[in-house]
Amino acid sequence: GAVVSQHPSWVICKSGTSVKIECRSLDFQATTMFWYRQFPKQSLMLMATSNEGSKATYEQGVEKDKFLINHASLTLSTLTVTSAHPEDSSFYICSASAGTGVEQYFGPGTRLTVT
């Protein structure tokens, strides 16, 4: 099946710094990528949808200036958490779709801890 990777798998950063998370589709071209965040014992919350070469579409309540999303190629999307604060600590998950169907392939997730 299609494989999606994320890097790093976990990261610890100090409050006020920025962190970049990469999401890669390894064996297919992803026309659309999605970013989610998940707090402990809660469901995944969609943050934004990005299509290759265009600006991301953010869900209501998600600050686009704080969570910068770039989808520069058909195999790579990045999420940058700017000026991170402890409340940004969460599990961030990306998914990718080839656009030929409705199936999304999920990455393994990135655990962000802001101290």
Added chain:
Amino acid sequence: LAKTTQPISMDSYEGQEVNITCSHNNIATNDYITWYQQFPSQGPRFIIQGYKTKVTNEVASLFIPADRKSSTLSLPRVSLSDTAVYYCLVGGNTGGFKTIFGAGTRLFVKA
């Protein structure tokens, strides 16, 4: 986007068949139904997808009645390793087919 409703949790024993039902009363004509499994600190894993009637693969079956307002994921002979959260998602190809996760069902399989 169609909203989904699932039981919050279910318990089962090893070797039993588990059926998890999802309600999606406002499903659209072009929506598919997809089920995912998630273990702690991992991304969701695709289980099965269907549009109508019955779909079966090597790990599960998906039953969808004619009105498509609900669906049932059937896991045959569960094992301890099937303890996870199961999500039912409904979405289509229109507008980039973004999907919204519901609360999911926490399945506990006991020995």
